[in-house]
Amino acid sequence: MITTYLFYFLSFLAIMFGLMVVLSKNPIHSVLYLVLTFFAIAGHYVLLNAQFLAAVHIIVYAGAIMVLFLFVIMLLNLNKETEPHKSLWLKASAAVASGSLLIVFVGALKNATNIPATNVANPNVGLIENLGKVLFSDFLLPFEVASILLLGAMVGAVMLGKKSIK
Amino acid sequence: MVLTPIIFKIILVLCVFGITLLVATYSTYAERKIAAFLQDRIGPDRAGPFGILQPLADAVKMFMKEEMIPTVSNKWLFILGPALALLTACMTGVVIPWGKSLIIGGHEYSLQITDLNIGILYLFGVVSLGVYGIMIGGWASNNKYSLLGGIRASSQMISYEVAMGLSIIALVMTTGTLSLKDIAAAQHGGHWNFFIQPLGCLIFIICAFAETNRAPFDLAECETELIGGYHTEYSSMKLGFFLFAEYINMFISSAVIATFYFGGYNMPFVGRFVHDPNWLAVLGIVFMFAKISFGIFFFMWVRWTIPRFRYDQLMNLGWKVLIPLSILNIVVTGVFMMRHEIMAYFVK
Amino acid sequence: MQALTNRSKVVSKKEMTFVEKLYLPAIFGGLMITVSHFFRKKPTIKYPEQKREIAGVFRGQHVLKRDEIGAERCTACGLCAVACPAEAITMTAAERQPGEEGLYREEKYAAKYEINMLRCIFCGDCEEACPKEAIFLTDRIVQADYKRNIFVYGKDLLVEPKDNPIDLSKRQTPEVKEFKHHTEYQHNQTFDKKQKIKAGGH
Numbered sequence: 001m002i003t004t005y006l007f008y009f010l011s012f013l014a015i016m017f018g019l020m021v022v023l024s025k026n027p028i029h030s031v032l033y034l035v036l037t038f039f040a041i042a043g044h045y046v047l048l049n050a051q052f053l054a055a056v057h058i059i060v061y062a063g064a065i066m067v068l069f070l071f072v073i074m075l076l077n078l079n080k081e082t083e084p085h086k087s088l089w090l091k092a093s094a095a096v097a098s099g100s101l102l103i104v105f106v107g108a109l110k111n112a113t114n115i116p117a118t119n120v121a122n123p124n125v126g127l128i129e130n131l132g133k134v135l136f137s138d139f140l141l142p143f144e145v146a147s148i149l150l151l152g153a154m155v156g157a158v159m160l161g162k163k164s165i166k
Numbered sequence: 167m168v169l170t171p172i173i174f175k176i177i178l179v180l181c182v183f184g185i186t187l188l189v190a191t192y193s194t195y196a197e198r199k200i201a202a203f204l205q206d207r208i209g210p211d212r213a214g215p216f217g218i219l220q221p222l223a224d225a226v227k228m229f230m231k232e233e234m235i236p237t238v239s240n241k242w243l244f245i246l247g248p249a250l251a252l253l254t255a256c257m258t259g260v261v262i263p264w265g266k267s268l269i270i271g272g273h274e275y276s277l278q279i280t281d282l283n284i285g286i287l288y289l290f291g292v293v294s295l296g297v298y299g300i301m302i303g304g305w306a307s308n309n310k311y312s313l314l315g316g317i318r319a320s321s322q323m324i325s326y327e328v329a330m331g332l333s334i335i336a337l338v339m340t341t342g343t344l345s346l347k348d349i350a351a352a353q354h355g356g357h358w359n360f361f362i363q364p365l366g367c368l369i370f371i372i373c374a375f376a377e378t379n380r381a382p383f384d385l386a387e388c389e390t391e392l393i394g395g396y397h398t399e400y401s402s403m404k405l406g407f408f409l410f411a412e413y414i415n416m417f418i419s420s421a422v423i424a425t426f427y428f429g430g431y432n433m434p435f436v437g438r439f440v441h442d443p444n445w446l447a448v449l450g451i452v453f454m455f456a457k458i459s460f461g462i463f464f465f466m467w468v469r470w471t472i473p474r475f476r477y478d479q480l481m482n483l484g485w486k487v488l489i490p491l492s493i494l495n496i497v498v499t500g501v502f503m504m505r506h507e508i509m510a511y512f513v514k
Numbered sequence: 515m516q517a518l519t520n521r522s523k524v525v526s527k528k529e530m531t532f533v534e535k536l537y538l539p540a541i542f543g544g545l546m547i548t549v550s551h552f553f554r555k556k557p558t559i560k561y562p563e564q565k566r567e568i569a570g571v572f573r574g575q576h577v578l579k580r581d582e583i584g585a586e587r588c589t590a591c592g593l594c595a596v597a598c599p600a601e602a603i604t605m606t607a608a609e610r611q612p613g614e615e616g617l618y619r620e621e622k623y624a625a626k627y628e629i630n631m632l633r634c635i636f637c638g639d640c641e642e643a644c645p646k647e648a649i650f651l652t653d654r655i656v657q658a659d660y661k662r663n664i665f666v667y668g669k670d671l672l673v674e675p676k677d678n679p680i681d682l683s684k685r686q687t688p689e690v691k692e693f694k695h696h697t698e699y700q701h702n703q704t705f706d707k708k709q710k711i712k713a714g715g716h
């Protein structure tokens with residue numbers, strides 16, 4: 001029972017902070033609201049018995065990626081004055097694009113009325129041992145492919161960061 | 167009777183919180199005394215015998231000072247910064263096993279507030295959030311020195327978190343658990359992880375220095391370049407919060423280092439003479455705090471010995487030395503753990 | 515160039531060896547140096563309770579001496595003010611009235627005598643110049659204060675208290691002590707002898 005209430009509470013927080021990310025004028029505030037959104041989502045992970053995922057979510061997203069975002073925004077010193085003025089045409093096209101995305105989402109989720117919870121019966125399914133076993137046996141190929149993807153991204157970043165390539 | 171464990175937990179939480187604050191308070195005194203002694207001085211000795219009441223005087227001073235909030239600053243974030251710094255500093259004490267279990271009236275009461283099965287990840291999560299306080303404080307001050315301090319702190323913490331995590335992975339490989347309680351218990355009988363993972367221990371300690379923004383990695387607040395760094399604009403108790411957070415971080419880091427690598431509450435030889443489990447638990451707490459005290463002393467000893475890094479040296483050390491070393495450590499540990507299988511493969 | 519001492523060291527910019535590049539031995543050495551200072555005896559002197567020994571001829575706050583019956587020795591001749599390189603001394607002279615012989619030794623005395631302690635450089639020239647052995651510098655330290663005008667010391671602070679004579683025995687060199695035996699000079703005569711000479715003269 002309490003998990004249901006927690007679910008609604010966390011969802012409310014996640015949606016509210018998500019809206020605040022979009023609505024706040026100051027980019028720094030946006031980033032901080034995004035961090036709070038991540039916290040709400042980490043709470044959802046905990047409700048789904050995925051503690052490892054929750055912890056990694058906090059460490060990687062809130063602890064590292066958002067710090068880098070904040071870092072860049074602070075360095076650029078963005079504020080209301082430096083915000084580029086967007087033309088009406090751009091605004092209209094953005095509205096159309098996001099509106100059609102919304103329609104796609106609604107259409108996709110319309111029939112999925114009740115998603116069954118897969119792992120409520122086994123509270124240990126999200127623990128690191130089980131996750132590791134699954135990752136290195138059933139999902140070995142996707143796991144390694146993902147690591148190669150990350151390696152490729154890293155090499156690309158190093159290449160971009162180099163001043164000149166001979 | 168159902169309520170007793172809850173009451174015990176509440177008492178434990180309050181004790182840990184109180185002791186954390188007390189240790190942080192007296193760390194300021196210890197810092198000044200140790201700095202003085204290392205420099206052939208005496209240090210504060212006016213307030214009370216040997217200056218033992220100096221932290222109280224400092225606290226009164228901190229509370230009484232004028233509260234300043236710069237008019238051009240972002241007021242809410244300006245207040246949020248030190249609050250976050252202190253909050254994240256206090257949150258880490260939850261998963262540390264301060265001692266073995268006490269047995270009162272046939273019931274076992276653990277001296278760890280909560281034993282998370284992902285304790286190490288929890289620690290990392292909280293530590294990685296610790297940078298927000300400094301960053302927000304530095305940015306909200308609307309001062310270029312504060313901003314530079316905040317930016318330095320964030321890039322430094324992100325860089326050293328990587329090496330810290332990699333050094334811990336080797337430890338997790340040998341211990342096979344992420345729970346701090348199990349890690350501490352596995353070191354019973356002098357099997358300290360330090361002897362198994364000396365390189366990992368060294369890397370972890372260096373990264374702990376960097377994560378707590380202590381010298382020689384205190385670039386975020388280096389006086390000679392950035393006035394006070396991220397706390398340039400802060401005054402009164404908000405400054406006190408930042409300083410307090412630093413000392414609490416130091417205390418918790420010492421506790422974590424002691425738990426991970428130096429046996430935690432385990433003590434050598436005492437088990438042969440003392441057999442009562444409650445006395446053993448109490449002695450374990452004493453030993454734990456002795457190790458923590460030495461850790462704090464080591465932090466201060468290093469601070470007053472080694473000069474500050476230059477920023478490029480800091481980044482070189484983090485990315486080009488510590489991370490390759492810790493990866494090497496992981497590989498060597500893995501090879502050592504799998505040596506029988508590897509030998510079997512080649513020998514057949 | 516020939517080296518003056520053998521302490522100088524030629525800077526070498528040679529490539530560091532592997533052990534040096536590790537830095538850990540150097541760091542450990544540094545830690546050992548600092549911790550050796552930890553146990554060293556501290557040279558600190560806890561000032562108000564403990565005082566550093568000062569020389570007997572230390573030149574501190576001035577005193578205007580009294581003679582053995584308690585009369586002020588100063589006759590307001592102004593030689594100290596003339597000798598003062600910092601022009602710190604000012605005074606106003608007055609004539610001794612009948613009945614004040616116990617208060618002032620000579621017929622003329624200083625009604626006002628001020629030393630500006632902020633100007634004074636504590637050179638001791640006033641002491642040298644004084645023909646009456648009236649002004650001396652002592653081993654007392656001039657107190658610090660917050661306001662300037664407090665440092666203009668008047669007679670209330672300068673004249674030696676009657677009940678608490680200030681010991682100057684360390685300042686008085688053998689020559690001075692020897693000179694004091696020459697009672698043919700008027701200012702070395704004691705009060706009684708002076709009275710006798712006066713009485714004999716009339």
